Amino acid sequence: MKNQTTHIREIVSNLIKQPSEANSQLAGIVLDMFCTIYIEVANEFNLPSYIFFTSGACSLGLFYYLVSLRFEQNKDLKEYKNSDEELTVPCFSIPVPAKVLPAVFVEEGPMPDIFLGNFKRLAETKGVMVNTFYELESYAIESLLSDSSYPKVYPVGPILNLEDKESGGSDRQIAADEIKNWLDEQPENSVVFLCFGTMGSFEETQVKEIAIALERSGQRFLWSLRKPGGKGPMQFPIDYDNFEEVLPEGFLDRTKGIGKVIGWAPQVAVLSHSAVGGFVSHCGWNSTLESVWFGVPIATFPLYAEQQLNAFQLVKELGMAEAIRIDYVRDMNGEKPSEIVGAEEIEAAIRRLMAEE
Numbered sequence: 001m002k003n004q005t006t007h008i009r010e011i012v013s014n015l016i017k018q019p020s021e022a023n024s025q026l027a028g029i030v031l032d033m034f035c036t037i038y039i040e041v042a043n044e045f046n047l048p049s050y051i052f053f054t055s056g057a058c059s060l061g062l063f064y065y066l067v068s069l070r071f072e073q074n075k076d077l078k079e080y081k082n083s084d085e086e087l088t089v090p091c092f093s094i095p096v097p098a099k100v101l102p103a104v105f106v107e108e109g110p111m112p113d114i115f116l117g118n119f120k121r122l123a124e125t126k127g128v129m130v131n132t133f134y135e136l137e138s139y140a141i142e143s144l145l146s147d148s149s150y151p152k153v154y155p156v157g158p159i160l161n162l163e164d165k166e167s168g169g170s171d172r173q174i175a176a177d178e179i180k181n182w183l184d185e186q187p188e189n190s191v192v193f194l195c196f197g198t199m200g201s202f203e204e205t206q207v208k209e210i211a212i213a214l215e216r217s218g219q220r221f222l223w224s225l226r227k228p229g230g231k232g233p234m235q236f237p238i239d240y241d242n243f244e245e246v247l248p249e250g251f252l253d254r255t256k257g258i259g260k261v262i263g264w265a266p267q268v269a270v271l272s273h274s275a276v277g278g279f280v281s282h283c284g285w286n287s288t289l290e291s292v293w294f295g296v297p298i299a300t301f302p303l304y305a306e307q308q309l310n311a312f313q314l315v316k317e318l319g320m321a322e323a324i325r326i327d328y329v330r331d332m333n334g335e336k337p338s339e340i341v342g343a344e345e346i347e348a349a350i351r352r353l354m355a356e357e
C-alpha cells in the first residue's frame with residue numbers, strides 16, 4: 001500500500017489542478033478502512049479524510065477499544081488468545097468474551113500491531129461512514145457518538161449489492177436459473193440455505209457432520225458446498241467435480257426432492273426467495289446485512305476475521321440469531337486441523353432456526 005502512495009498523490013493532485021464538471025472542487029477523501037496510511041496524502045493537500053468502514057458499529061467500537069488497550073494501556077493482547085476472560089467494551093451492553101476477538105489481534109508476530117496501528121489512525125479522520133443503520137445497532141452507535149474522542153460516526157447503510165445479476169447464458173446464470181426453478185417448487189419459508197462466503201469451505205469430516213445433521217433434521221435445504229482451495233494461507237475455495245467424493249454414501253439419493261447441493265450460490269437471489277426460511281451463515285457482515293434485509297434468520301457458523309464477533313452480536317447482544325457456534329474458528333493457514341462441530345449440535349440449531357414460531 002505504501003508503494004501506491006505516489007500514484008494516489010498524483011491522482012489527487014490532478015483532480016485539484018484540473019477540476020471537471022463532475023468534481024468542481026475536491027472537498028475530501030474517502031478511504032477504505034484498511035487504507036488509513038493514505039491520510040498522509042490527504043493531509044499534504046489539506047483535505048479532510050473520511051473512512052468507509054465495511055463492517056458494523058459494534059466491530060468499529062471493539063477495534064477502538066482494542067487500540068486503546070494496546071497503545072494507551074500497553075496491554076499485550078496475546079494474553080487473550082484462548083482465554084476465558086470477558087471484556088467490558090463500551091459499545092456492547094453485555095461483556096464480550098475474549099474468545100470472539102478477531103484472531104488477527106491476538107496472534108503471535110507482527111500482525112496485531114499492523115492491524116491495530118491501521119485502526120489507531122481512524123482517530124485522525126473527520127468521520128467514519130459505517131455500513132450499518134441506526135435501528136440495527138442503536139446501542140453501539142449511541143455509544144460511539146457519545147465519546148467525543150472518536151471521529152463522528154455516520155451509519156450510511158445498509159449498503160448492499162442487490163443486483164448481482166449474472167450475464168445471460170453464462171455458467172453462473174444457468175446455475176442461478178436452475179436454483180430459482182428448484183426454489184419455485186418449494187413451500188414458503190421451508191428451505192434452510194447453507195452458505196459460507198467467499199472463503200468458506202470445510203474439510204471432509206466436517207462436511208459429513210453437516211450432511212448427517214441436515215438429513216436427520218428432515219428440513220428442506222439448499223447447500224452451497226465448496227472444497228478447500230489447498231494448503232497455504234487464504235486459499236479461495238473451488239468447486240467439487242463430484243459431490244459424492246465428500247458426502248456420506250447415498251446422501252444425494254436419500255435427500256433427493258427435499259434437498260439440493262450446489263457449488264457457487266447466487267446468495268442475494270436465494271435469500272430474496274420466499275421459499276427460504278433460514279440461513280446457516282458464516283456471519284460475514286455482508287451476509288448479516290442481507291439476512292436482515294430479506295428477513296431470513298441466521299444460525300451462526302463463523303469461520304474467520306470478525307465473524308465470531310458478529311455471531312456473538314447477533315446471538316447474545318441482539319438476540320436475533322440461533323447459535324450453531326459463536327467462537328468456532330477456522331484456521332485460515334490450513335495448518336492445524338479445525339475442531340469438528342458434531343451433527344447433533346448442528347441439527348438442533350437447524351431445528352430451532354426453522355421452528356414454526
Ligand SMILES: *[C@@H]1O[C@H](CO)[C@@H](O)[C@H](O)[C@H]1NC(C)=O
Pocket residue numbers: 159160161198284286
Ligand atoms: C460486500 O458487498 C460489496 C457490495 O455491496 C462488495 O463490493 C464486497 O466485495 C463484498 N465483500 C465481500 C467480503 O464479499
